[in-house]
Amino acid sequence: MEVNKGELIHHESTVCEYRKVQCHSCKKLEQDVKEMKEKLEDMAGIKEDVDQVKALLVQMFEKLSFLENSIQISSAINHASNTLMEDIVIAGGYNSRDNVLKSVERFSWENSVWKRVSSMNVGRVGATSFVYENQLFVAGGCDVDVIEVLNLNEDQLRWDESVATLPNHCVHLRSVVYQNRVIFFCACDQTDNTVEMSITESHICKQLCSIPEPSRKWYTVVAFAGVIKQF
Numbered sequence: 001m002e003v004n005k006g007e008l009i010h011h012e013s014t015v016c017e018y019r020k021v022q023c024h025s026c027k028k029l030e031q032d033v034k035e036m037k038e039k040l041e042d043m044a045g046i047k048e049d050v051d052q053v054k055a056l057l058v059q060m061f062e063k064l065s066f067l068e069n070s071i072q073i074s075s076a077i078n079h080a081s082n083t084l085m086e087d088i089v090i091a092g093g094y095n096s097r098d099n100v101l102k103s104v105e106r107f108s109w110e111n112s113v114w115k116r117v118s119s120m121n122v123g124r125v126g127a128t129s130f131v132y133e134n135q136l137f138v139a140g141g142c143d144v145d146v147i148e149v150l151n152l153n154e155d156q157l158r159w160d161e162s163v164a165t166l167p168n169h170c171v172h173l174r175s176v177v178y179q180n181r182v183i184f185f186c187a188c189d190q191t192d193n194t195v196e197m198s199i200t201e202s203h204i205c206k207q208l209c210s211i212p213e214p215s216r217k218w219y220t221v222v223a224f225a226g227v228i229k230q231f
Contacts, residue, residue, distance in 0.1 A: 104119055128140050137149055137162065219231065
């Protein structure tokens with residue numbers, strides 16, 4: 001059987017489904033595929049590095065948060081400790097003969113000793129006191145409207161009269177400081193009211209309300225979380 005050589009070549013190159021195809025750009029294509037694989041491998045490595053960096057950042061953030069909380073707790077403990085270790089000042093009261101006293105004594109935690117300081121200008125019993133900008137204010141506890149001030153920053157402690165005065169005389173007075181204002185609570189035979197006074201230079205007084213009947217004897221007041229409570 002004779003086969004035409006031209007027909008054989010035509011069959012092998014064109015007609016047959018198993019024909020051999022001559023590829024002129026296969027080498028270039030193979031090289032491109034190889035380079036793409038290498039780039040994908042590099043990208044996979046970069047993604048792994050990015051994940052590691054993210055994990056490190058999370059750990060750093062957790063450590064910083066823990067450190068911040070530790071600092072806040074330490075600061076709160078130090079503040080509480082300093083508050084507990086502040087000096088105690090006792091002003092006025094009765095002596096053994098029921099005489100009203102002007103005397104003032106100060107207890108030092110550092111030295112564990114009582115020390116007498118300058119006496120008040122007016123004898124007081126049942127007065128109220130508060131500290132503002134390291135100044136000790138004493139009011140009430142007598143039949144005058146004078147408010148006395150003791151500057152705790154001075155070496156020689158001396159009582160001065162404040163330019164502010166009480167709107168009413170009150171023997172058993174209570175007070176609380178809130179946002180540059182002092183609120184006085186008076187519930188005695190002479191008067192029954194609550195007065196707000198600015199501690200700044202204006203010293204403006206404002207009548208607030210009366211004290212409820214069940215709370216008019218042996219009570220105290222505190223300011224907490226923006227609310228003043230009486231009990």
